[in-house]
Amino acid sequence: MNIIKVNSVQREEMIDITREVEYVVGESTVKEGVCVLFTQHTTCGLTINENADPHVKSDMLGFLRGLIPQFYEGFRHSEQNSDAHIKSSLVGSSVTVPFQNGKLFLGRWQAIYLCEFDGARERSVLLKII
Amino acid sequence: MNIIKVNSVQREEMIDITREVEYVVGESTVKEGVCVLFTQHTTCGLTINENADPHVKSDMLGFLRGLIPQFYEGFRHSEQNSDAHIKSSLVGSSVTVPFQNGKLFLGRWQAIYLCEFDGARERSVLLKII
Amino acid sequence: MNIIKVNSVQREEMIDITREVEYVVGESTVKEGVCVLFTQHTTCGLTINENADPHVKSDMLGFLRGLIPQFYEGFRHSEQNSDAHIKSSLVGSSVTVPFQNGKLFLGRWQAIYLCEFDGARERSVLLKII
Numbered sequence: 086m087n088i089i090k091v092n093s094v095q096r097e098e099m100i101d102i103t104r105e106v107e108y109v110v111g112e113s114t115v116k117e118g119v120c121v122l123f124t125q126h127t128t129c130g131l132t133i134n135e136n137a138d139p140h141v142k143s144d145m146l147g148f149l150r151g152l153i154p155q156f157y158e159g160f161r162h163s164e165q166n167s168d169a170h171i172k173s174s175l176v177g178s179s180v181t182v183p184f185q186n187g188k189l190f191l192g193r194w195q196a197i198y199l200c201e202f203d204g205a206r207e208r209s210v211l212l213k214i215i
Numbered sequence: 216m217n218i219i220k221v222n223s224v225q226r227e228e229m230i231d232i233t234r235e236v237e238y239v240v241g242e243s244t245v246k247e248g249v250c251v252l253f254t255q256h257t258t259c260g261l262t263i264n265e266n267a268d269p270h271v272k273s274d275m276l277g278f279l280r281g282l283i284p285q286f287y288e289g290f291r292h293s294e295q296n297s298d299a300h301i302k303s304s305l306v307g308s309s310v311t312v313p314f315q316n317g318k319l320f321l322g323r324w325q326a327i328y329l330c331e332f333d334g335a336r337e338r339s340v341l342l343k344i345i
Numbered sequence: 346m347n348i349i350k351v352n353s354v355q356r357e358e359m360i361d362i363t364r365e366v367e368y369v370v371g372e373s374t375v376k377e378g379v380c381v382l383f384t385q386h387t388t389c390g391l392t393i394n395e396n397a398d399p400h401v402k403s404d405m406l407g408f409l410r411g412l413i414p415q416f417y418e419g420f421r422h423s424e425q426n427s428d429a430h431i432k433s434s435l436v437g438s439s440v441t442v443p444f445q446n447g448k449l450f451l452g453r454w455q456a457i458y459l460c461e462f463d464g465a466r467e468r469s470v471l472l473k474i475i
Contacts, residue, residue, distance in 0.1 A: 086247060086315060117346060119381050119473055121249050123313050125322030127265045132434040135387045144420045144427040145434060148413065153278065160274045167274040174262040174275065178325075179311050181439050183383050183473045185346060190471055192385030195438075211320055213249055213313045215345055215475055216377060216445060251379050253443050255452030257395045283408065290404045297404040304392040304405065308455075309441050341450055343379055343443045345475055 087212040089122075093204030097150065099134075099142040103189075103196045106212060111187040113214050120189065123179040123211045128169035128203035130176030131210065136196035146200075169202035176200050184214075217342040219252075223334030227280065229264075229272040233319075233326045236342060241317040243344050250319065253309040253341045258299035258333035260306030261340065266326035276330075299332035306330050314344075347472040349382075353464030357410065359394075359402040363449075363456045366472060371447040373474050380449065383439040383471045388429035388463035390436030391470065396456035406460075429462035436460050444474075 089105045102122075110120050124131050135141040153168045160167040180197060183190040191197075199208060219235045232252075240250050254261050265271040283298045290297040310327060313320040321327075329338060349365045362382075370380050384391050395401040413428045420427040440457060443450040451457075459468060 086313060086320070117473075119383075119475060121311055121313065123249075123311065123320065125320065125325065127263070127271075127322070127324050133387070133438045134430055134434050138422055138424075140420075140422040141387075141427060141430050144422050145431050147419055148417065148427070148431055151419070152282070152412070157278065159277055159281070160270075162268055162270040162274050164268075167271065167278070170264055170271050171275050171278055174264050174330075175305050175435050177307055177437055178263045181311060181381055181383065181441060183346060183381065183471050190346070190383065190385065192387070192469070194387050195385065200434075209322070211313050213247075215249060216443060216450070251441055251443065253379075253441065253450065255450065255455065257393070257401075257452070257454050282412070287408065289407055289411070290400075292398055292400040292404050294398075297401065297408070300394055300401050301405050301408055304394050304460075305435050307437055308393045311441060339452070341443050343377075345379060 089210040089212060091199045091208045093201035093206055096204050097146045098201040098204060099198040101196045102199055106197055107189055109212050110184050110189055115214050117185045118215050120182050120184055121213045125209045128166055128173055129208055130173045130200040131180045132176050132198050132200055133180055133195050134198060135194050137194060166203045172202045219340040219342060221329045221338045223331035223336055226334050227276045228331040228334060229328040231326045232329055236327055237319055239342050240314050240319055245344050247315045248345050250312045250314055251343045255339045258296055258303055259338055260303045260330040261310045262306050262328050262330055263310055263325050264328060265324050267324060296333045302332045349470040349472060351459045351468040353461035353466055356464050357406045358461040358464060359458040361456045362459055366457055367449055369472050370444050370449055375474050377445045378475050380442045380444055381473045385469045388426055388433055389468055390433045390460040391440045392436050392458050392460055393440055393455050394458060395454050397454060426463045432462045
């Protein structure tokens, strides 16, 4: 079991962790399998999306911010981050990526992101190779 | 392969199944791995979210109810539960949680929930340790 | 590692790939485990949902089209498919399904779908049995 530490610097942010994951998979003695990533938090998520145009990230975060606003009048949770809890469940707390011979089977445009929805914080991502 | 039975009592509900999952993982002879949970239904989901303030659950269910209404005029599916089918695909039908020595690697605030979107019903959650 | 090729013919479409997955699982020598499906793209997703009434598919795609419009004024990504990137992250890029003795443990109403959000294209779905 490996742990990748991620430090966000804004409330909402998509942080590319592909390189850190590739490093662990590259060191593994398992020839072929899947890499399971799991975040131990309830106000961030993990996803796979485009690695090229940064507007994809800002479009996604900006659209979700409008769709699920932080200060929605119906929210009762006193920490004022119910929006982040909801986004966390919609994006999901884990991703699973196949690999072979030390290389992730990502498509040409895919990167692995931690989606921070209630930063800035230090986040832990567990990595288990199966 | 284990099956956890869950009985919902309302149309929409988040039911904490962490204890049932921990029990199965605690009995397993596998020392380290991942626990895959899978629901065999199309109008509920599985997610991981906060285990403390119950307002997180009611905020999430309430917000999603407003965002994806049951009686949206565009829906054609005659069972009047298209909202539940959509929520099921957004939340997802499985979660994967790493474990070691009989203990789930959940964060301090994380619980595993069955998200009922079209209850009350009996639901089956498969549990496979890898 | 197996690859399933899927050809979409519309911009938005849910394509049932259950039969192709069942075929690979049926040929496997692994008696019991999970089947991990992973799409190598950033504008489609994988989900599990109802296999019976086709209105469930059209209700889902139609509702998401209204919720996350292609030509939202705030989008900056120049390829005019930010909506598809967002839907891809919400639906997710992988599904995991338990199986035993060559048979997927799908519920009676469940099918596995590739959700095309920016077709028509050829898509690759990796399948790894664990």
